[in-house]
Amino acid sequence: MPLDAKFIGRTYPPTEPYEVGREKIREFAAAIGDPDPAYNDPEAAKALGHPDVIAPPTFAIVVTMRAADQVVHDPELGLDYSRVVHGDQKFTYTRPVRAGDRLTVVTTVDNIKSLAGNDILTTRAEVTTVEGEHIVTALSSLVARAAADDSEA
Amino acid sequence: MTAKISFDDVAVGTELPARSFPVTRETLVRYAGASGDFNPIHWNGRFAAEVGLPDVIAHGMFTMAEAARVVTDWLGDPGALIEFGVRFTKPVAVPDTVEGATIEVTGKVAVLLDDRRARVDLLVTSGGAKVLGVPRAVVQLA
Numbered sequence: 441m442p443l444d445a446k447f448i449g450r451t452y453p454p455t456e457p458y459e460v461g462r463e464k465i466r467e468f469a470a471a472i473g474d475p476d477p478a479y480n481d482p483e484a485a486k487a488l489g490h491p492d493v494i495a496p497p498t499f500a501i502v503v504t505m506r507a508a509d510q511v512v513h514d515p516e517l518g519l520d521y522s523r524v525v526h527g528d529q530k531f532t533y534t535r536p537v538r539a540g541d542r543l544t545v546v547t548t549v550d551n552i553k554s555l556a557g558n559d560i561l562t563t564r565a566e567v568t569t570v571e572g573e574h575i576v577t578a579l580s581s582l583v584a585r586a587a588a589d590d591s592e593a
Numbered sequence: 594m595t596a597k598i599s600f601d602d603v604a605v606g607t608e609l610p611a612r613s614f615p616v617t618r619e620t621l622v623r624y625a626g627a628s629g630d631f632n633p634i635h636w637n638g639r640f641a642a643e644v645g646l647p648d649v650i651a652h653g654m655f656t657m658a659e660a661a662r663v664v665t666d667w668l669g670d671p672g673a674l675i676e677f678g679v680r681f682t683k684p685v686a687v688p689d690t691v692e693g694a695t696i697e698v699t700g701k702v703a704v705l706l707d708d709r710r711a712r713v714d715l716l717v718t719s720g721g722a723k724v725l726g727v728p729r730a731v732v733q734l735a
Contacts, residue, residue, distance in 0.1 A: 471627035472658040473614065478671050488595050488670045497665065497674050498658040502628055522644075526653045528726075530678030536671060579678075 443552045443559045443584070447517055450549045452510040457542040457570050458503050465495045465539055472496060485538075494536040501529070503537075504565040504578045507545035511563055512582065519561065519584055527560060527581035534574045542570045550579070557586030597669030600709035600734040609667045609700040609713065614659040616651050616685065617693030624655045638689065650684035656696055656724060660717045663698045664730045673733045675710070680726030685719045694719055700730075709734050 462482070469479035477484035478494050485493045512519050537543070544567075551562040565578040621635050630652055633640040641649045657679050665671035687694045697718045704712040715728040 468627045471620075471624045472655065472662070473620070474658075474662055474665075476662075476665065476671060488672065490672060494672055496658060497661045497671060497677055498654055501654050505628075505630065526681050528678065528680040529654070529657060530676070532676045533674070 442554045443517060443519065443561060445552050447549045448552055452507070452547045455503075455507045455510075455545045457544050458506070460495065460537055460539055460541040460543060462493055462539040464502075465493055465499065468499050468502065469496055472498075482539075490536065490538055492539040494538045497531060497533070497536070499537055500531055500567060500576045500578055503543050503567060504545055504547075504580070507547045507565055508563060508580065508582075511547055511549060511561070519559070519582075523585045524582050525585065527583040528579075529581075530579040532577045532579075534576065537567075537575055541575070543567055543575065544570055559584040595670050596673035596733060596735045598667060598734050600705075600711065603702050603705070603711060603734065605702055605705060607702040609663050609702075611697070611699040612659075612663050612666070614662070614696045614698070615693060616655070616659075616687055616696060617691070618649065618687060618689055620693065621649065621651060621655070621687060624652055628652065628654065630654065646684065646686075648686040648688055651687050651694070651696075653679075653681040653684075656681075656685055656717065656719075657728075659696050660698050660715050660725060660728050661730070663700050663715065664713055664732065667700075668732055668734075674730055675733050676731035677729070679717075679728040681724075682726040683722055683724045685724050696724070703729075706731065 546566045548564045550564045553560050562581045567576045568574050625631050638649050700713050700715040702711050703714040713730045717725040
């Protein structure tokens, strides 16, 4: 059954703050194989004008993916997560995420459309600090592939 | 933000240093742990086969992260990357071998923008096939 278009425009409550730690940034940078000193060495980050180590650009997904759980597991929406693949992803940064940030995310359903039996759910995640400073906007589309038995009338 | 590249030193067509990044099953397990994305299609061959995939596939966000490295290494300050978007068009299959798979990334300056910004277009392939659609970054140059 296609996703209900009435969810377009729905905004979910802000997430509990996620506190960004230096060691978590190092762990993420190591996992993507990136030895950039801006992610590892506070002095190197300061030399670039950042108050503390910054996170790799795609680190924001760690925070926004947790927030998206509110949407993808919303029982009213009824998305079959076992059929979901990541369609596209875009980040627009006001500044990089850095150690010490306490981040909260507000997720909005931007669009729902059906294409060749697939449901495409587009969400917009606004990531801010708890003090209200905007950090990054993340646009994601998730594609729920048509189930094999959807064609049975 | 202090990019090491000056706007005055780039032109449309300026190439970024190309990179290739190896990805093995171990890479994916490590990325799963660090990112919190434990979807079994990224580490469990049996599960991947059951849902019709050719093999275990890399996290799309891992491929996106590697693509970003070509831009951030060039900039010298990762904070000078101000916009980055991709489409996940083809999964990167990662066989259970010592070599695994390889992600190849090239990039060039595509458009000069206002305020000493530029758009960088990337080409991201694995096994000779494009794996990301329209991977584009906007960067703040010095």
